[in-house]
Amino acid sequence: MKFPLLDRLTPVLAVLVSTAALAEPVPAASYSAAGLPPAVASAAAGIDAERIRSHVRFLSHDLLEGRGTGSRGGDIAAEYLATQFALAGLKPAGDDGSFLQKVRFAGSQTLDSTSLSFVPGGGEALPLKLMDDYVVSNQSLTETARIDAPLVFVGYGIEAPEYQWDDYKGVDVRGKVVLVVVNEPPSTDPKFFKGEALTYYGRWTYKFEQAARKGAIGAVIVHRDDLASYPWSVVKSSWSNESVALADDPRQKLQAAAWLQLEVARLLLSLSGRDLDEAIRQAGTRDFKAFELPVRMNATINSRVRRFESSNVIAMLPGADKGAGRQALLYSAHYDHLGMVPDQAGDNIYNGAIDNATGCAVLLELARAYASMKASTGTLPPHPVLFAAVTAEEKGLLGSKYLGEHPPLPVSQIGLNLNFDSFAPFGVPESVKLLGSERLNFFPAVEKTAKAFRLAIEADSRPLAGSYYRSDHFSMARVGVPAFSVSLGDKFAGQTREWGQERAREYTARHYHQPSDEYRPDMDFTSSAEIARFGLALGWQALGASTPIAWLPGDEFEATRLKSERTP
Structure with missing residues (x-):
């Protein structure tokens, strides 16, 4: 069997894969x-x-x-x-x-010409800086996605009938952008979202999947270091290059799958007359009800798309x-x-x-x-x-x-x-x-x-x-x-x-x-x-x-x- 991509690297491999003296085994x-x-x-x-x-x-x-x-x-x-x-x-x-x-x-690389802002009703737009304030990918795999849609805060964005939990109850998010909190409702009860251990409901992949299933055209995850277990720099580096999907995946996809830096999310909620910390606290209770913000998301997401x-x-x-x-x-x-x-x-x-x-x-x-x-x-x-x-x-x-x-x-x-x-x-x-x-x-x-x-x-x-x-x-x-x-x-x-x-x-x-x-x-x-x-x-x-x-x-x-x- 031939491996042509390695032909030019043979001298390097000869050095790197040399046989060394065996390490001491365990007893x-x-x-x-x-x-x-x-x-x-x-x-x-x-x-x-x-x-x-x-x-x-x-x-x-x-x-x-x-x-x-x-x-x-x-x-x-x-x-x-x-x-x-x-x-x-x-x-x-x-x-x-x-x-x-x-x-x-299928790969989609978000281009620097992408723009995103939040526009409060009757107020001035809040423009954001790509990578520093937010990251975004167009999962629908088109070269350009233009979004002008209302924002709906849906808490943790989870629908889990086995835990009697539904953040989407009583709200229609079709054609809208959902704002969700990273992770899942806080708990120490192992019978409720497995207590302190994160379940798949808390993963960012689930949140995007569920938003798409509900008919949203976009989803924005609010990042928090303590809840995500990693800093914004990890989000930034992970989303700075190409986003990838299985080419034959039939599932509905979002035009905007995004993350938002915590302080920007705090400012966004304040534009709506709300406190982010209090909204997150309420989102962790069964009394939480999703609500639409008096803010629209305006975005033009430009991407380089390839199949490989x-x-x-x-x-x-x-x-x-x-x-x-x-x-x-x-x-x-x-x-x-x-x-x-x-x-x-x-x-x-x-x-x-x-x-x-x-x-x-x-x-x-x-x-x-x-x-x-x-x-x-x-x-x-x-x-x-x-x-x-x-x-x-x-x-x-x-x-x-x-x-x-x-x-x-x-x-x-x-x-x-x-x-x-x-x-x-x-x-x-x-x-x-x-x-x-x-x-x-x-x-x-x-x-x-x-x-x-x-x-x-x-x-x-x-x-x-x-x-x-x-x-x-x-x-x-x-x-x-x-x-x-x-x-x-x-x-x-x-x-x-x-x-x-x-x-x-x-x-x-x-x-x-x-x-x-x-x-x-x-x-x-x-x-x-x-x-x-x-x-x-x-x-x-x-x-x-x-x-x-x-x-x-x-x-x-x-x-x-x-x-x-x-x-x-």
Whole structure:
């Protein structure tokens, strides 16, 4: 198989993918306590932090220009991943006997000539500055959208009958623009929007989807750092480049999908004689009623529209059952990042070293480790093992959404998805976060394996961030596949938990979705290697489970799973 995009990079690859001395494995007692057979323990012990370093260094190199979806750099990353899967001896599981699963996209880049203002009745227009005051994208994929429509404040913009909640009751928003608050109604009751943990109703993607379903032509989300769990700079960088959608998505789309900076929203409400903080407080109660503001939104949204392809990269190691068993295992990680901004002053490449070259490197080491079992001892996993590096995660989990809708095996035959996304290079981990694992009957095995690897399982330290709904495992959960992400906790060897929490806050504030998320030679990839070993052990436990892995009774994804199992 030829990979033409890599031809000119062969000298670079020869240096970056050199074989280094193996890192010290975790104690043999850990593998024994986890119940791993000798061949599996040997493969886990062979996972190497320096190989992970080589992959991260290449995938986050400036030559790949930030791995933007549908860009040359993104395509090079896909070819690189396919090459590594091939070198490991895995079988292609993409389209037409290849490793690549082509995904058709439509992209819309908002142009600087875009304008937006709020016009109060009888008053002067309040003009806004693109990127500083607001960001916007035209989801309808036309080159120009002109909007002159009234604004309706609909609180959190949620319709959730299971919680007896409807922000749209008693109001018709067809042909109008809705103003919504980021996140969801505050609660400490686990039976009401899952308490402090964010559900999908609080995700920005849901708010835009629901506004479109209600017939609105636009939706404007009010950003607040504490509720969103990230600063305006993250919104700005994430929306400064092209917005992307699946080309064949039949859902109704908004002409204006926008975010509004908090202080601008405060001024907007004051123009209407209202206080923003009080409006948000009321929106968190069942007594809230949507209301139309005496303000119109006037906007001309100019966009550059294109249609293109990008690829998921999928490989498979057949199982000993020689068929598509009902307990196939899927490992996943996204390889895309934010690309580059040509006109941006200074460093304009969003390299995405931690997010998510690290997850891809872990995926590649896992693939090599599994394949090494067969090569060295003839050991095959009990069931097929799939490895998927997906595209367009940063565009709204689109690559994994397509994968879930077009899986290489029927979803009923995929027993578990373990996803890997962003690993800080801080040394030896002593804790992990496995958000969503507690929703599965597999959780006792998760606890046993974590204990064997001397890893404490931490609860979500930022429940308002809605982490479960922000990474690619969610796309598989939506089609019923038991799924969760494997993440680092806050505790590292030789450091306090508070030290780890401070490093995480610093990364979010200074480097997350910024050009500074780039490879440095002093990075310590021991953490990624340990996570890979732990992920291998978790996967082997899932492959050998005596009963199929399932969602616990009453889970929001249980019904979808049961339906998929009834489908031939």
